[in-house]
Amino acid sequence: MKKLTLATLLAIATSTAFAGFNGNTNTAQGGFKQAPAQVISVKQALSEKDNTMVSLVGNITQQIDKDDYLFTDGSAQIKVEIKDRVWNGLNVGPQDKVKISGKLDNDTFEKAEVDVYSIEKVN
Secondary structure (H helix, E strand, C coil): CHHHHHHHHHHHHHHHCCCCCCCCCCHHHCCCCCCCCCECCHHHHHCCCCCCEEEEEEEEEEECCCCEEEEECCCCEEEEECCHHHHCCCCCCCCCEEEEEEEEECCCCCCCEEEEEEEEECC
């Protein structure tokens, strides 16, 4: 009886071990794949509508507080919010060029900022 129970548990464990997200980019399994936002300048981003998805390439020049940073690409400067989970172990300094993608928060009476969803180093 114990052998049967152990065998059953192993069968269940191995069948569920393959469920969930595995990082596979193969779209043959189906699903929606959104095209990434085209890279624009910070100056252009400052004039975009609220909730626009943007991608920017430049440098993080300064940390303002826990999750807020200043970002520039040479055309202008914008505040970006990068949560701990978005960093995903990446370490960057002011000299590192990065690509950030996220949602523009451009309310009428406040300065524009980007809620960053992804960040990566670029060459």
